[in-house]
Amino acid sequence: MIIRERPTLGQLFFIYRGSVIQRIFPQMLVVVAMSAIIVIAHRLAPQFVPSVAGAPFTLIGIALSIFLSFRNSACYERWWEARKNWGELLAASRDLARQTELFEARSAEASQARRLILLLTVVLADELVKFLRGGDCPNNSAVRLLPKEMSDAIKASRHPPVHIVDLIGRQLIELQRNGMLSDVEFSLFDRTMTRLSGSLAACERLRTTPVPFGYTLLIHRTAHMFCFMVPFGFADVLGPATPLAAGLVAYTFFGLDALGDELEEPFGTLPNDLPIAAISTVIEIDLRSMLGDTDLPPMPKPVDHILL
Incomplete structure (x- = not known):
């Protein structure tokens, strides 16, 4: 995720880090070069390289803008849902730490x-x-915080997050069986565990269910x-300025397309993806501080305005 103040007018056109320009620059370069060739060829041999009316391109551009808006809205909805799920995971973890006091x-x-329950929540x-x-x-937390046998069992499981929820x-259940937890208290803990499990399932659903490929392919x-x-x-209309205009059009459409790709996969490591590793570190800091630990990791900070 990009973490920076809103750029000033002087900075607006010179920000490179965190933008999509590095991903779409090759396509833009091809469009600009192709435009220059078409303009020169049209001037030298108009009978072989004719120009066409601009009205059809206006209609196509409007339709394409609408399609891109729909796709980007769907991708942003996935990004925002992923952020809400990780926010719920953070809140449920803190609630579990408070309840276990x-x-x-x-x-x-x-x-x-x-202590074991909270360390398992960190892991x-x-x-x-x-x-x-x-x-x-x-953060390699399983090896750092858990007994070796438990850490090895988590690594050997086919779905470690689900295995950890089961361990918690x-x-x-063991505490309830030994009389240290009443039925009412157990039901409250069970609700918190349901929230943790629900966040896990929602993230898994987003990871395994992308935007339909046919729709994405059509837009591309x-x-x-x-x-x-x-x-x-x-x-004919712009003459030598055609490469510049075509480059701006390419920047807009290719940029929206690339930004949609980033938002579609919110758990990746691209600049506009969610900082889930940083949230995981925050969970460790919060829960271990409630346990009284002092050897805590540093609070995550963005590197070159990007937090992952």
Whole structure:
């Protein structure tokens, strides 16, 4: 996620880091070069490279803008839903830490159980980042915070986040069986666990259900064909300024298309994706500080205005 103040007018046209320009620059360059060739060819051999009326391009551009708006709205909705799910995960984790404070006054065994439950919750967020992004756990919390046998069992499971939720549930059931947790208290904890599990399932659904490929493919093809055909409509009207105008059109349509691609996959590592690794670190800081730990990781900070 890009973290920076709103740029001034002087900075607006010179911001490169975090924009989509680096992703669409090759396509823009092709459109500009192609436009220059078409303008020169039209001047030298108009019988072979004719110009066409600009009215059809206006209608096509309006239709394409509407299609891109619909797709970007759908992709932004996925991005915002993902952010709400991680916000719910953060809130449910803090609620679980607050609710388990009652264990401290009951027995040493209950206090140890509280510590294990909260550490498992920290590992849950870390393992969820790994599940959504692939690769290694960003904070390596399972190895750092859990006993080796438990850490190895989590790594060996086919779905580590689900396995961790099950481990937390078993701890709560054991506490109830030993009389350290009443039925009413257990039901309250069960609601919090349902919230954690619901956030996990919602993130999994977003990861495994992309925007329909046929719709995305139609937008990609139409945007490219439109930008490649625009110079034929501008050649007579704008003349030498055609490459500039075509480049601006390409920047707009290719940029919206690329931005939609980033928002469609909110759990990735592109500049506009969600900072789920940073949220995972915040969960560890909050929960371990409630346990009284002092060897906490530093608070996440953006690097070059980007927080991941």
